[in-house]
Amino acid sequence: MKLTLDTFHKFQKEQAARLEGRKAITVCCGTSCRAKGGLDVASAIQTKLKDAGLDENAVELTQTGCHGWCEMGPIVTVEPEGTFYQQVKVEDADAIVASYTKGNAEEKLLYRDPTTRQRVASYHAIPFYAGQTRWALRNVGRVDPANINDSIARGSYVALNRALTSMTPEGVLNEVAEAKLRGRGGGGFDAGRKWRSAAKAPGFPKYIICNGDEGDPGAFMDRTIMEGDPHGVLEGMILAAFAVGSNQGYIYVRQEYPLAVEHLRQAIKDAHAMGLLGDNILGTEFSFDVRIARGGGAFVCGESSALMRSIEGKVGEPRAKYVHATDKGLNDKPTVLNNVETYVNVPLIVEKGSQWFANTGTDKSKGTKAFSVVGKVLHSGLIEVPMGTTLRELIFDIAGGIPGKNRQFKAVQTGGPSGGCLPEKMLDLPVDFDSLADNGSMMGSGGLIVMDDRNCIVDVARYFVHFLVEESCGKCVPCREGLRHLLDVLERITQGKGKMSDLDTIERLCDVLENGSLCALGKSAANPVRSTLRYFRKEYEEHINEHFCKAGVCPALCTYKINDQCTGCTLCAKVCPTHCISGSRKEKHVIDQAKCIQCGSCFDVCNFNAIDILGSNG
Amino acid sequence: MIELTIDGKRVQARKGEHLLAIARREGVEIPTLCHHEAVEPSGACRMCMVEVTRPDWEGWSKLVTACNFPAEEDLIVRTRTDKVMQTRKEILELLIARTPGSQLIAEMAREYGLDHPTLTVGELSEKCILCDICTRVCQNLVTGAISRINRGVEKEVNTPFAEVSDVCIGCLACAKSCPTDAIEFKQVGLERTIWGRTFDLVPCTQCGAPTLPKEQAEWLSERTGMKVEEYFVCVKCKAAQTARTYENIAW
Ligand SMILES: Cc1cc2nc3c(=O)[nH]c(=O)nc-3n(C[C@H](O)[C@H](O)[C@H](O)COP(=O)(O)O)c2cc1C
Ligand code: SF4
Ligand code: SF4
Numbered sequence: 001m002k003l004t005l006d007t008f009h010k011f012q013k014e015q016a017a018r019l020e021g022r023k024a025i026t027v028c029c030g031t032s033c034r035a036k037g038g039l040d041v042a043s044a045i046q047t048k049l050k051d052a053g054l055d056e057n058a059v060e061l062t063q064t065g066c067h068g069w070c071e072m073g074p075i076v077t078v079e080p081e082g083t084f085y086q087q088v089k090v091e092d093a094d095a096i097v098a099s100y101t102k103g104n105a106e107e108k109l110l111y112r113d114p115t116t117r118q119r120v121a122s123y124h125a126i127p128f129y130a131g132q133t134r135w136a137l138r139n140v141g142r143v144d145p146a147n148i149n150d151s152i153a154r155g156s157y158v159a160l161n162r163a164l165t166s167m168t169p170e171g172v173l174n175e176v177a178e179a180k181l182r183g184r185g186g187g188g189f190d191a192g193r194k195w196r197s198a199a200k201a202p203g204f205p206k207y208i209i210c211n212g213d214e215g216d217p218g219a220f221m222d223r224t225i226m227e228g229d230p231h232g233v234l235e236g237m238i239l240a241a242f243a244v245g246s247n248q249g250y251i252y253v254r255q256e257y258p259l260a261v262e263h264l265r266q267a268i269k270d271a272h273a274m275g276l277l278g279d280n281i282l283g284t285e286f287s288f289d290v291r292i293a294r295g296g297g298a299f300v301c302g303e304s305s306a307l308m309r310s311i312e313g314k315v316g317e318p319r320a321k322y323v324h325a326t327d328k329g330l331n332d333k334p335t336v337l338n339n340v341e342t343y344v345n346v347p348l349i350v351e352k353g354s355q356w357f358a359n360t361g362t363d364k365s366k367g368t369k370a371f372s373v374v375g376k377v378l379h380s381g382l383i384e385v386p387m388g389t390t391l392r393e394l395i396f397d398i399a400g401g402i403p404g405k406n407r408q409f410k411a412v413q414t415g416g417p418s419g420g421c422l423p424e425k426m427l428d429l430p431v432d433f434d435s436l437a438d439n440g441s442m443m444g445s446g447g448l449i450v451m452d453d454r455n456c457i458v459d460v461a462r463y464f465v466h467f468l469v470e471e472s473c474g475k476c477v478p479c480r481e482g483l484r485h486l487l488d489v490l491e492r493i494t495q496g497k498g499k500m501s502d503l504d505t506i507e508r509l510c511d512v513l514e515n516g517s518l519c520a521l522g523k524s525a526a527n528p529v530r531s532t533l534r535y536f537r538k539e540y541e542e543h544i545n546e547h548f549c550k551a552g553v554c555p556a557l558c559t560y561k562i563n564d565q566c567t568g569c570t571l572c573a574k575v576c577p578t579h580c581i582s583g584s585r586k587e588k589h590v591i592d593q594a595k596c597i598q599c600g601s602c603f604d605v606c607n608f609n610a611i612d613i614l615g616s617n618g
Numbered sequence: 619m620i621e622l623t624i625d626g627k628r629v630q631a632r633k634g635e636h637l638l639a640i641a642r643r644e645g646v647e648i649p650t651l652c653h654h655e656a657v658e659p660s661g662a663c664r665m666c667m668v669e670v671t672r673p674d675w676e677g678w679s680k681l682v683t684a685c686n687f688p689a690e691e692d693l694i695v696r697t698r699t700d701k702v703m704q705t706r707k708e709i710l711e712l713l714i715a716r717t718p719g720s721q722l723i724a725e726m727a728r729e730y731g732l733d734h735p736t737l738t739v740g741e742l743s744e745k746c747i748l749c750d751i752c753t754r755v756c757q758n759l760v761t762g763a764i765s766r767i768n769r770g771v772e773k774e775v776n777t778p779f780a781e782v783s784d785v786c787i788g789c790l791a792c793a794k795s796c797p798t799d800a801i802e803f804k805q806v807g808l809e810r811t812i813w814g815r816t817f818d819l820v821p822c823t824q825c826g827a828p829t830l831p832k833e834q835a836e837w838l839s840e841r842t843g844m845k846v847e848e849y850f851v852c853v854k855c856k857a858a859q860t861a862r863t864y865e866n867i868a869w
């Protein structure tokens with residue numbers, strides 16, 4: 001059935017009414033929950049519901065996208081109460097359905113707050129979710145991404161209908177410009193300005209591209225959105241196409257995201273069938289179609305010009321041209337490229353208005369940002385908060401802070417591999433595009449890696465540079481050759497062969513990377529090194545001058561020794577992978593230095609602070 | 619026509635013309651390694667960096683590559699600022715470390731006062747600076763037999779999968795355009811070997827001296843409409859032939 005401007009409204013109301021007060025059990029079937037058996041859980045619950053005589057009119061079983069808290073998966077919720085079950089196994093299906101029929105919750109599957117030790121009944125009362133403002137993730141985990149009616153019920157395509165009924169392309173453009181929406185994929189470029197340039201540019205056809213390459217290791221917000229709310233992405237792109245005057249779009253999805261591709265394909269097909277995509281959208285003169293392009297697999301393919309070359313079927317290398325893609329992008333035609341999260345914000349702006357959108361956020365960064373928080377935090381996952389939320393709120397209030405009794409926060413790397421590391425004194429920094437950039441880091445696509453005092457800062461810099469060496473396309477000299485030498489110097493320092501003059505070499509190499517590189521990969525590659533040197537210079541110097549890695553990470557620069565606090569509990573001896581700790585019960589233990597591989601397992605388990613990390617010469 | 623300033627001098631240019639072309643016309647020296655007149659700019663070597671600003675940029679400036687930066691009205695270009703010179707010097711140091719045996723790089727480095735390079739030096743036998751000239755020449759003007767394969771530090775110029783190419787015509791255009799003589803080829807008697815493939819050179823129909831590979835002659839003939847055989851006359855004999863033609867006319 002193809003919808004038109006006349007029939008959409010009624011259809012949407014019907015679907016929304018169906019959803020209103022609907023009884024449903026949702027099972028997360030995102031990539032991670034799936035891997036943990038989410039699909040089996042779903043079918044087990046389905047069977048039990050049938051056994052209990054509950055058909056879909058009584059309670060619907062919905063397979064949703066990812067809730068962004070994968071360590072808790074498979075996640076099951078009961079609506080409309082919002083009961084939140086974690087780590088559900090197939091065997092739990094019985095209990096879930098049984099308590100459902102009784103109208104209560106299955107206690108043992110509820111989330112237990114680590115501080116209060118209390119079970120928490122509802123989603124909305126769990127700090128991890130309560131602290132969030134989920135705009136970009138509004139439908140993820142709530143709708144069945146394979147069911148377009150679900151999405152429409154929750155408001156998908158309402159903005160499109162509104163735009164086509166009562167707005168001009170210029171009107172949509174103005175709305176996005178006034179909302180001051182900035183690109184969520186990297187540089188934070190003003191989306192309205194980009195669209196306007198493309199709208200004005202001579203040339204036809206014009207293209208709308210969605211960047212779903214998401215190359216940052218550990219980041220998964222774009223994947224989650226594409227998998228869990230494909231219609232949100234499509235609607236954003238359709239609105240962009242209407243504003244700019246484009247008839248053809250591409251979604252560039254990385255090879256490693258098969259489920260995202262599957263759900264996007266389905267969404268495109270369904271949107272076509274309902275007249276929301278393709279020729280004469282909602283019965284109007286406006287036509288727009290979207291194709292999926294599979295990524296080339298390299299990190300650099302996410303870069304604008306490399307991505308477009310890759311869609312053209314050429315080698316995905318950045319192109320050295322001083323022209324904007326909005327004038328000459330894909331096939332040298334005017335092109336708008338935006339990130340997945342950027343597009344998914346657009347329907348919100350068009351539906352609720354730029355004023356509403358711009359009321360949230362900071363002066364120059366409006367709305368919210370989804371972060372993928374990983375590393376040394378109690379709860380890693382996707383966290384979406386208003387721009388301007390402090391790092392402390394994000395890391396401590398929502399993500400639960402640093403796990404481990406004696407561990408201290410050390411640094412947070414924001415912005416992915418070419419972002420920077422910020423120290424503890426920056427924790428109260430309100431996070432937005434500019435505050436991060438001003439302090440030597442960047443928003444990037446929203447990766448956030450939290451580190452504690454067991455992370456060596458030189459090793460962290462080395463790790464990111466190593467990643468970039470592997471991912472540099474190798475086209476231009478500063479990046480290809482400069483990164484290699486940078487890695488060389490950092491490796492020397494972590495191996496105890498560093499000299500103080502190496503720090504000057506590092507600065508020099510960082511300069512040529514920043515000033516000389518062709519694309520943003522090379523230009524920003526110095527960030528992790530620069531920022532660690534800026535905030536943690538002392539640690540570099542300790543490595544060089546004292547042969548001391550106080551985090552106990554660089555094997556050549558640390559020794560583990562047991563001190564007099566040892567109670568002889570034997571725990572360390574049990575975990576040591578080389579069995580080099582000896583001592584009898586209740587007596588002080590000793591580490592055989594000849595066999596110790598400096599893995600630090602003993603240090604991490606000791607409950608009595610009885611293990612010291614010392615320099616390489618003890 | 620537009621007007622812009624290069625190193626303090628007002629000059630005229632076409633809008634969009636590349637800065638390098640304008641500078642060279644005006645006698646302003648800008649070093650390049652990956653620039654080649656016959657093909658589109660690549661922007662790979664970064665040696666041609668210059669600093670540009672505009673009166674309305676309020677003192678802000680940026681480094682750009684002259685070989686592909688389009689001229690615009692009132693642009694102010696400075697080709698030898700400290701930042702430019704420092705960046706070029708670093709790039710040369712990186713290239714010395716890559717190709718310590720290259721004459722060309724060593725000479726340029728000396729010009730930039732780089733007497734004591736400090737970075738760890740690579741293999742002496744490596745000569746290729748990955749300027750992309752050979753591959754652009756072959757791809758844009760010949761048959762596209764070679765390209766840059768692999769990524770990052772592993773990048774190298776080669777035939778696809780480093781296998782013997784069946785589209786190479788043995789024309790040597792790549793080797794002859796390489797600024798560092800990094801492409802090895804061998805010619806002995808009636809045999810020419812390049813990229814692992816040996817071509818038979820057709821003997822000159824008049825004197826028997828080696829001319830071209832048959833593959834090259836066929837490729838040329840297809841594009842020029844000349845007969846294949848016409849290519850099998852060596853340069854000397856062709857000159858003699860021409861001379862005779864003129865003698866005949868003169869008589
Ligand atoms: C090396 C490199 C990798 C990038 N990877 C991505 C990516 O995976 N996803 C993305 O949206 N943007 C990525 N970008 C940024 C894009 O070039 C581009 O700025 C962005 O997609 C524009 O969309 P936005 O304005 O909505 O952020 C990358 C940039 C560089 C230099
Ligand atoms: S900066 Fe790095 S990734 Fe970008 S073009 Fe140069 S070599 Fe390639
Ligand atoms: S010799 Fe072969 S590889 Fe070299 S330019 Fe000629 S065709 Fe291309």
Ligand code: SF4
Nearest residue numbers: 746747749750752796
């Ligand atoms: S072989 Fe020569 S021309 Fe080709 S990329 Fe290397 S240095 Fe440049």
Ligand code: FES
Nearest residue numbers: 652661663664685
């Ligand atoms: S000549 Fe311009 S980058 Fe090489």
